[in-house]
Amino acid sequence: MATLSAQDLRDRVEVDWTRIVELLSQKVALRSVSAEGITGEHMKRSAQFVAQELSQLGVDAHVVQASNADGTPGAFEVVGSKMVDPEAPTVLLYAHHDVQPAPDNGQWLTDPFTASERGDRLYGRGAADDGGGIAIHSGALKALGEDLKVNIKVFIEGEEEMGSPSFIPFIEAHRGEFESDVIIVADSGNWAPDLPSLTTSLRGNLDLDVSLKVLEHPVHSGQFGGPVLDANTLAAMLIASMYDEQGDLAVPGVKADQPIGGLQRDMDESQVRADAGIVDSYQLAGTGSLASRLWTKPSASVIGFDAHPVDGSFNVIADTARFRISLRTAPTQEPAEAAQALTDFLVSHAPFGAQVSVEQVDAGMGWAMDADSAAVKIAEEAMEEAFGVPPVNKGEGGSIPFIPELKRIFPAADVLVTGPEDPQANAHSPNESISLSELKKNIVTEALILDKLAQTEA
Incomplete structure (x- = not known):
């Protein structure tokens, strides 16, 4: 049995909440648009900010500039570790600190690079994708504090929105900093703000x-x-x-x-039609669910x-x-x-x-989750405890090529794809936002996962 309850962790996250929102707000303001140059000073500042935030949580975090396959300078990456027990499992926490551009300011309700709270949502470019992933990792580590019983490695990437050209050369040059039993990729999302999901597959x-x-x-x-x-x-x-x-x-x-x-649940056609802006006369192609x-x-x-x-x-x-x-x-x-x-x-x-x-x-390459792995069962149990409802797992039609590459390089590691987004997040689009109530539950979920993984054999 895990040593901490969901309520214990909710209480700790609540105490830490002002810091978490401030972290996310500062991250939005950094304007870490990799399309404006992955080697630019703005990307270096973004990486240094993330490394400093992680260092305050006891993670030995630092910034390393990657090299592309041709030897040219690559992205500013954040790597680090917090080792608590050589016999305990090791978990790699992934997110990315670069964000998409916001060229269409006139379509935003708020300044895209000033975090703005409206109701339950915090608006700003990168608030969800993937500042939210960084906030989840930070909040979970803070909530566990001295109760952390797994070894942690972190990799916060600086060029995910640009296709990760230096990702594989960097990992292959730093294998020891990535070797782990479980990899948590916090760059996807849930079925809804109040309905958790693991991402089961990517095309x-x-x-x-x-x-x-x-x-x-x-x-x-x-x-x-x-x-x-x-x-x-x-x-x-x-x-x-x-x-x-x-x-x-x-x-x-x-x-x-x-x-x-x-x-577990089919997609809602009316919602898909609305999200995609499909004209009324068009009949969806294909057969099956x-x-x-x-x-x-x-x-x-x-x-x-x-x-x-x-x-x-x-x-x-x-x-x-x-x-x-x-x-x-x-x-x-x-x-x-x-x-x-x-x-x-x-x-x-x-x-x-x-x-x-x-x-x-x-x-x-695409990717398919091992639905029967112990790590998946732990994650699904943690989601139900944190959200109060069983998860409805879902696939993604898009591709995240580095996930199958991680599995290729580290075939023994279990990969869990979680994340801060929901259907209203508008990642890559105007008015990107994150649900704050969902963020709290995501933080509790990850803290529970880490706590429960400590009970498994490394």
């Missing part, structure tokens, strides 16, 4: 550039139109051939998974298309077309396998014998 992602050629050069549409279809039309036919009549992606070899750990379509089945999106603009167009048949497909893969499928399957399909389904070539741009 993989790969980008393919497809080129289609039908002519050696453009020709007059009046002279040759009819037997010769333009490259844009042929590209549209090729793209449409990937789907069946119900809108499911139907490419042999591109696999689909069921929701990891089973589907909405959750599986968003989380674990593959999807393909044409995210770029080279074509002559409508303005200034004239009567010629386009000789070539080029487009980019973003393929979200099932959590357990290797991206190389899916890339080869889609490439083979596109080349073999070239309409009317047009020449089709495919080039892979990048790829990232």
Whole structure:
């Protein structure tokens, strides 16, 4: 049995609450936008602030500048540890200190870089993503204090919003600072502010550039139109051939998974339609649960298309077309396998014998939680104690490539993906915010997880 109750920890978090909100408010004000330069002084200040805050909690935290794979300077990372017992389990706490830009100030209700409390929510860029993750780790460590019975390692990344180009070189160069039994990634969120969730899976992602050629050069549409279809039309036919009549992606070899750990609750279609701004006349594509379509089945999106603009167009048949497909893969499928399957399909389904070539741009593996691991059972128990209701676990349709990379480098570690967000958080969008009542429960949850993990064998 754990030595601390949820109520014990609630009381401690309440005493510490002013500090936690102030930490989050100061973090918002730092304007740590990595898109403005991951090696900039503003990013160094942000990392130093986080390291100082962790140091005040007894963590031996310091700032290290990473190097990219090509040797150029990379992000400012925060690493540290607090070792309490060599026989105890070791837990790595992850979050990131960089944030998205806020270019559309006119759409914000408040100044994006001034934390503003409105009702139960604190508004500001990075308040949720991922200042909230930093606040969860800080609050949990403070709540446990001298009762902390697991060893702690921390990694607060400085370039997550930029795709983490120096992440793998940094980890491989500092393996000893990351070796752990459990990794808690506080960069996701809950089903709702009062309904906790573990993130059970992430889809993989790969980008393919497809080129289609039908002519050696453009020709007059009046002279040759009819037997010769333009490259844009042929590209549209090729793209449409990937789907069946119900809108499911139907490419042999591109696999689909069921929701990891089973589907506890399906997504609400009306909420999804509202969140995405879907026009009333549009019927959602595909079959099966909405959750599986968003989380674990593959999807393909044409995210770029080279074509002559409508303005200034004239009567010629386009000789070539080029487009980019973003393929979200099932959590357990290797991206190389899916890339080869889609490439083979596109080349073999070239309409009317047009020449089709495919080039892979990048790829990232998906991730699936081990639903039966001891760490997952502990986390679900902690969530129910902290929130007062059983968790409803959920997948994510997006990709976080560093999580499968962490599993590749540290295969024995259990990964728990938690986080401060909820459907109203607006991460990456105007009016980003965090639910303060949810933040308290998330802090209690993480403190309970750490306390309960101390009862397991390292």
